[in-house]
Amino acid sequence: MDTTLLAQLFLIGIVSGAPLAVLGLGMSLILNVAHRFHFAFALTITLGGFVAAILATQAGVPAPLAVLIAAVAAGLVGAAIEMAIYRPLERRAGAASLLPVFVSALGLTIGGQSLIQLVWARDTTSRPFTLMASERLPMPLDLRLTTLDLTTLVVFGGIAAVAVVILRFTRAGQVVRGVRGNPLMAAVVGVRPATVYVWIFALASAASGLAGAFFAARFSATPAMGFDPMFSAFVVAFLAGAAAPALRVVLIGLALGVVQSVSGMWIPSNLTNIVVFGLLFAYLAARGLGVKVPRRLRLAGKA
């Protein structure tokens, strides 16, 4: 076995797993706290990529600032989706809101992607931009790691670490866990679940926009760029489980990136995506498929 190649693939997996971990954490919170099947996560990833690329290449905005603005824009869009679309649907449909929310998310994603293509990708299939000069860093074993790789690790590793600490050790985290467990009881003690959902959407979407910006810097911004990371985020969230602590979600995201990369040692690169969905299938097959109506929706339906 070529141990150098294995080490390189492992390193690649860590670098690709870092943003995946953050995306998975965001998706996990949206799924398990706000109880939304938020397919439009792909839209905020794509939006982040394009906003960063357009600002950096056409508006003369310094690339790091463009990335920051992209994250904020994605966060605002995510919050708006929850407030203006999902919440009204839930009010009307009550316990049966899962499907309308999913369908609306799907429509938002397809429509949003088409709009992005019409406005920003009409005369080109992709929009690359340079976040930083990607220079190779000195590494042992002749492993390859660039400055962009290291920045990705630091940024998303930092976000994941901060999120884990906040969710585990702070009052804000306590609030989130409380709402996840029993939103009605949380409301009784003065927490407003609706506000918590909006914040979760805002922060998770901002993180997704940031990830989109980094993907655009590493590859380029393309209208369909959000789908693969969104699906991977779903897989991470499902594998971690509904009540998973944040640290478990992050570690599963990292592990997914590593497994996907390292599996390329033995199978062709075009098939490594199968590993991701294969793991999900194995998990679902082992746990069994069941639809759990969130408790607050069940109680809301009876009111």
Next chain:
Amino acid sequence: MSLMRKNGRRRFATVTAAIGILALAACSAEVADPAPGAPEVDGDLIALSGANPDALGGDLVIPVGLNLALSGAGAYYGEVTANAARLAAAQIKAAGGPEFQFIIKDHKSGDPQAGVQTTRELGQEGVNMALYSYIGVLGSALQGIAEYEILSLDGGGGTQEFAKEMPYFYGTRALAPNDTYGGTAQYIAAELPDVDTVTLVIGDTGAENVADSVAKAEAVFNENGIGVGAVEVVPYGGTDFSSAISKVVASDTDLVLSVQFGTDTGYFLKQLREAGSDLQVIGVDFIPDIVEIAGPAAEGYIMSLDYFDADNITNDWAEFMVESAAAAYPDAPKPDYYFANYYQDIFTLWQVVQRVIASGGDVNDSATLLAAFESDLTFPSVYGGEPGDLHGFQSIDKKSHSLSERQMYVNVLSGGEITRVATYGVGGTDFALVD
């Protein structure tokens, strides 16, 4: 607020949204008319395009289907090819030819269901001739094309292997990679004698396609004394090739043969150089986006295909096409091979119509059109020829329905310029280095 008013506002919002969505969809399917600045067309175009001056067909209105990628990932190229067709039709009309009335369909960048549906629609609308892309929408349109007997040309994807010999369906693009291997191998043998082994990086276009391409590569390269070492199958339409590149770099290879298309090549080149590798890459495709994505990493990229170089014209018709495209679409890039293929394909259909007129046949009869097409499968082309020639030529093989003759080139991207270094025919015939 009363319930009635609430419901009324909701209905209004719904209708407004629906109209907005339809408008959005309509915008994405729009095809530009050639701008008023298009040059006057005179009798020269008849000579340039090899048309028959005694059978122009100026009193005819002929529906032609354009089944293209007008939405989705390939929308940009759908627009390019539609514009090319529109320019050709306008020029033919101005030169005294028929009015080609386009019926435009969107196969959504290779959606098989869309391919079947749009082909059915073309057939039911009585269309007898059409231009396709994406290898007949990845083969999904082939059954409908045969059923409705629509003479169809595909200058975007050609036939590849799986769409060869299909009734009424013909490819007007050299097959990549199979038709390029001969020229590429001879170029390597002549100009890169230190290369003993190549690694094949091939986009996944289906197991059968991949296996066929690999087998063909091994046969052709071995014939030229070059070994095919590792074969790495990568996602088609992907962006992240870091794992594959790690394996390529770890393999003992002298050169990478990239069988990837579109922007894939740009991402691959960029990541290969970021991985610290200076391996020479020879590819089978080139679009300007490759340079946009790869940046400096694209320097030295060698491409081997039937590439149309608007800065290196080889006949007068090609020059006319480039000039008129610049006048008609001043904001568009110079014509590439997609533009060239679809432009000349409309003229090919005009040739077919002219043959039917000359023989006194019915231009609305599919069988008659097919017979006229197959009566002589050599057509004037904007490819090939020598400076001073009116046009070049291309030929289609009657059995395979794929190109048997088309000028192909080996070009090097250097200093932002594309430099021709070798020429060859389909399969590597008549290979010659350029001085």
